[in-house]
Amino acid sequence: MTGPKKGSRGRPPKGNTAQGRGGSTRPVQAERTGSGAARGVHPARRQPGERPFAPSPARSAPPKAKKSAPPELKRVELSPPAADTVFHDRDGEPLTFPDSALRRVAARLLSEKKKAWRYRAFPFPLFTEKGHEQSFFFDFYVYDNQDSVIRLILVVPFESREVWDRVGRFKRQYPMYRYELWTPEKLGELQGPRGRLGF
Numbered sequence: 001m002t003g004p005k006k007g008s009r010g011r012p013p014k015g016n017t018a019q020g021r022g023g024s025t026r027p028v029q030a031e032r033t034g035s036g037a038a039r040g041v042h043p044a045r046r047q048p049g050e051r052p053f054a055p056s057p058a059r060s061a062p063p064k065a066k067k068s069a070p071p072e073l074k075r076v077e078l079s080p081p082a083a084d085t086v087f088h089d090r091d092g093e094p095l096t097f098p099d100s101a102l103r104r105v106a107a108r109l110l111s112e113k114k115k116a117w118r119y120r121a122f123p124f125p126l127f128t129e130k131g132h133e134q135s136f137f138f139d140f141y142v143y144d145n146q147d148s149v150i151r152l153i154l155v156v157p158f159e160s161r162e163v164w165d166r167v168g169r170f171k172r173q174y175p176m177y178r179y180e181l182w183t184p185e186k187l188g189e190l191q192g193p194r195g196r197l198g199f
Helices: 099-113 163-171 184-190
Strands: 018-019 023-029 116-121 124-127 133-136 140-142 149-155 180-181
Touching: 099 140, 099 149, 099 180, 099 184, 124 163, 133 163, 163 180, 180 184
Parallel strands: 149 180
Antiparallel strands: 018 023, 116 140, 124 133, 140 149
């Protein structure tokens, strides 16, 4: 029985090793060519000096559409009265609403339903969270035959966070009053053949 060859440290020499000057061995590595991607190197892990990863050409952003103020009657065809139409409140006072087609529609609706109303009869003081006082008006105040307010109507072109913030504070501070928001959609329903005011 013969022992291992001298210098092999108990293992026979491997076929893929090369011997150096001092008798030491090292693995033989075949030379590889090509890019880092061909060598299995992730592009994000390239070393300095290597060819950088070419990004795809940037896409140009689409042109922004110009924002314009929404028309007051954009959603529903309400056929408002002429701008110089005169309405009379419960006291017989003449009123016109040349700057608001929605208020003209609301005033016509209340008059046709024979409701006693006043326009912005008085303000409601609202207190903010910081204790500041603000005056809040509804547009139409509807009365019964005893001159008591039975409904408050706020006419708005659309619902917004600011509107609901004020209405919410009003509801908390004046829970005894009933109110409604009249948007173009609501006015369209009320002036239809099945429209009912409910008061």
